[in-house]
Amino acid sequence: xxxxxxxxxxxxxxxxxxxxxxxxxxxxxxxxxxxxxxxxxxxxxxxxxxxxxxxxxxxxxxxxxxxxxxxxxxxxxxxxxxxxxxxxxxxxxxxxxxxxxxxxxxxxxxxxxxxxxxxxxxxxxxxxxxxxxxxxxxxxxxxxxxxxxxxxxxxxxxxxxxxxxxxxxxxxxxxxxxxxxxxxxxxxxxxxxxxxxxxxxxxxxxxxxxxxxxxxxxxxx
Amino acid sequence: xxxxxxxxxxxxxxxxxxxxxxxxxxxxxxxxxxxxxxxxxxxxxxxxxxxxxxxxxxxxxxxxxxxxxxxxxxxxxxxxxxxxxxxxxxxxxxxxxxxxxxxxxxxxxxxxxxxxxxxxxxxxxxxxxxxxxxxxxxxxxxxxxxxxxxxxxxxxxxxxxxxxxxxxxxxxxxxxxxxxxxxxxxxxxxxxxxxxxxxxxxxxxxxxxxxxxxxxxxxxxxxxxxxxxxxxxxxxxxxxxxxxxxxxxxxxxxxxxxxxxxxxxxxxxxxxxxxxxxx
Numbered sequence: 001x002x003x004x005x006x007x008x009x010x011x012x013x014x015x016x017x018x019x020x021x022x023x024x025x026x027x028x029x030x031x032x033x034x035x036x037x038x039x040x041x042x043x044x045x046x047x048x049x050x051x052x053x054x055x056x057x058x059x060x061x062x063x064x065x066x067x068x069x070x071x072x073x074x075x076x077x078x079x080x081x082x083x084x085x086x087x088x089x090x091x092x093x094x095x096x097x098x099x100x101x102x103x104x105x106x107x108x109x110x111x112x113x114x115x116x117x118x119x120x121x122x123x124x125x126x127x128x129x130x131x132x133x134x135x136x137x138x139x140x141x142x143x144x145x146x147x148x149x150x151x152x153x154x155x156x157x158x159x160x161x162x163x164x165x166x167x168x169x170x171x172x173x174x175x176x177x178x179x180x181x182x183x184x185x186x187x188x189x190x191x192x193x194x195x196x197x198x199x200x201x202x203x204x205x206x207x208x209x210x211x212x213x214x215x216x217x218x219x220x221x
Numbered sequence: 222x223x224x225x226x227x228x229x230x231x232x233x234x235x236x237x238x239x240x241x242x243x244x245x246x247x248x249x250x251x252x253x254x255x256x257x258x259x260x261x262x263x264x265x266x267x268x269x270x271x272x273x274x275x276x277x278x279x280x281x282x283x284x285x286x287x288x289x290x291x292x293x294x295x296x297x298x299x300x301x302x303x304x305x306x307x308x309x310x311x312x313x314x315x316x317x318x319x320x321x322x323x324x325x326x327x328x329x330x331x332x333x334x335x336x337x338x339x340x341x342x343x344x345x346x347x348x349x350x351x352x353x354x355x356x357x358x359x360x361x362x363x364x365x366x367x368x369x370x371x372x373x374x375x376x377x378x379x380x381x382x383x384x385x386x387x388x389x390x391x392x393x394x395x396x397x398x399x400x401x402x403x404x405x406x407x408x409x410x411x412x413x414x415x416x417x418x419x420x421x422x423x424x425x426x427x428x429x430x431x432x433x434x435x436x437x438x439x440x441x442x443x444x445x446x447x448x449x450x451x452x453x454x455x456x457x458x459x460x461x462x463x464x465x466x467x468x469x470x471x472x473x474x475x476x477x478x479x480x481x482x483x484x485x486x487x488x489x490x491x492x493x494x495x496x497x498x499x500x
Contacts, residue, residue: 055422077427084424095419099231111224112425 006069007032008164008195009054014063016049023049024218027063031197033163036190038207039199041215047199048092050215051168054197055089056080068163085113088157088194090167094149096141102152103128103137109160123159131155131185147178154185158194165189165196171204180205225429228420229436232413239412240441243405247445247489250398251482252452254391259453259470261387266469268376272345276306279338279357280364284310288362289336296340301353306339313337335364347373398485403492406441410434410493434490442486446479453478 009031016024023046031037041047052058054067056075065072068086070079088109096105104111107124115123128134131151136144141152150170157165167186171179183205190196190209198206213220233240279296281289286309293307308316313334318325342353350368358366410417417430453470461468471477 057422080421081424081426084422087424089422091422095415095422097228097231097416097419099235100227108224108420109423112420112423117223 005032008035008068009197010064010066011060012064014053014060014065016046016053016058017061018049018058022061022218024215024220025062027060027220029213029220031164031195033195034190034193036196036206036210037198038204038210038212039197039215039220040212041199041201043201045215046218047201047215048168050220051089051166051197051199054164054166055087056083085109085160086163088154088160088162088165088189090150090153090157090165090170092169092172094141094153096149096152098140098142100140101138102133102141102144105141106131106133106152106156106159108156113160127155127159128152130188132181145178147174147181150174150178150182151185154182154189158185158189161192161194163195165194167196167198169199169201171200171202225433225436228416229433229440232409232416232433232437233440236409236412239405239409243402243409243441244445244448246398246401246405247441247482247486248448248452250394250402250485251445251449251478252456253394254398254481255449255453255474255478256456257387257391257394259457259468259474261384262471263468264383265380268380271376272347272373275345275350275368276339276341277350277354277357277366277368279340279366280335281337281362282335282364283362284336289338292360292362293338296338296357301343301349303341303343305341308337308339310334310336395485399489400492402441402485403489406438406486406489407493409437434493435487438486438490439483442483443479445486446482449482450475450478 007030009029011027011029014024014027015022016027027050029037039047039050049058053060053065053072056067056070056072056079059075060073063073067083070083075083097108103121103124106127107115107120110120110123125134125137128137131154133144133148133152133155136148136152141149144152154167154170157167165186170182170186174182186196186198186206187209196210198204198210279292281292283289289307289309293305296302296305310332313336314325314332317334340353340357342350351370354366354368357363420430421427453474457468457470
């Protein structure tokens with residue numbers, strides 16, 4: 001599509017091994033800025049391992065890989081923060097600082113980057129507004145419903161305008177209404193030019209705006 | 222910094238029971254360590270007091286008062302002599318009778334005690350006393366010069382054994398405290414593992430998380446150190462009251478005690494899961 005530009009994700013003949021078992025092999029993937037990629041496949045097929053590889057939690061055991069121009073193999077611990085600060089990450093099981101408010105949680109990437117408290121509050125409030133969580137700003141994340149927690153996670157992943165959003169099964173365990181809200185948030189992020197890798201095992205309305213790949217038998221096709 | 226400060230504080234208060242347990246264990250270990258060190262130091266200082274009280278007894282072969290006074294005067298002229306007490310043979314006999322509480326004159330036909338000069342040395346040390354005794358024993362008119370040489374040897378041997386045992390117990394206590402505090406710290410940090418994972422995933426620097434752990438260790442160490450100081454102070458007050466004499470701890474013990482607790486807390490961190498290792 002735009003082969004002259006530097007890709008946001010580049011995997012060449014990569015293999016991913018977890019717990020001594022090869023989960024994915026011969027993995028080739030290229031994703032440019034602003035692209036939307038949906039990776040489908042049944043539960044346990046290796047989608048989460050692929051996402052973890054992209055944010056440097058798992059190292060490819062073979063091949064070459066880079067994300068936002070940072071090589072994944074080898075990826076020293078000191079380089080991981082640099083990689084992750086350019087990414088938005090949405091995990092299947094949302095993680096929050098439970099004792100902090102929703103507003104504090106949504107602004108975490110900014111707080112980690114050392115952004116001033118006043119700007120964190122302003123941008124956090126705006127992010128919550130876009131996620132439809134304005135009324136929950138001063139509540140604790142544990143007081144939110146599953147759908148609200150999923151939206152909070154996406155708002156947090158997008159607040160620092162990352163180059164790449166990695167969303168691992170964001171629709172899992174959500175009702176239809178929540179899924180639609182999440183889909184609209186992801187579509188909005190894509191409209192703003194964020195590259196997105198979304199893994200899911202269920203059909204989504206976002207398919208129309210995305211390239212789709214399937215994980216099957218340890219291969220991405 | 223605000224985030225790291227809050228993270229530190231939240232981790233400390235997340236499991237109050239564990240935190241209190243860690244502080245108590247650390248304080249007790251430090252107090253016991255310092256209690257032993259203070260005890261050993263107090264016993265050590267007894268040696269100085271005893272040696273200061275020690276007198277060399279010079280037994281004279283010549284019973285004449287003039288010889289005794291002349292020798293006493295010669296000794297008083299020496300810079301290493303603090304005091305000289307001159308006792309005639311009769312004085313010595315009376316002293317012995319006072320100590321025994323009965324009359325020896327009824328039992329003994331002759332006074333078996335020679336006249337003596339009881340000498341206290343200035344800034345005495347066992348080696349200097351030995352030299353003094355050897356020198357004086359060779360003087361004309363002197364029968365012999367004696368001091369409780371064996372007592373010193375026994376005392377020194379006993380002190381050496383005591384120091385060895387104290388060192389062993391102190392070492393064992395330090396290891397036990399280190400392990401127990403480490404396990405408490407491990408539980409405190411493990412409880413917050415999801416927070417570490419989240420922050421690591423969001424790109425916090427490993428050294429920032431290491432710093433949070435270090436701050437937690439410092440806070441626990443500081444609180445435990447202060448508690449240990451209070452415990453030792455109470456112990457000293459109680460011991461002084463029981464022994465009816467003031468017990469002086471080693472100088473700088475408050476700082477030393479807090480420093481020991483801090484060191485133990487930081488070393489105990491080795492047992493804790495490193496937050497920065499969460500990939």
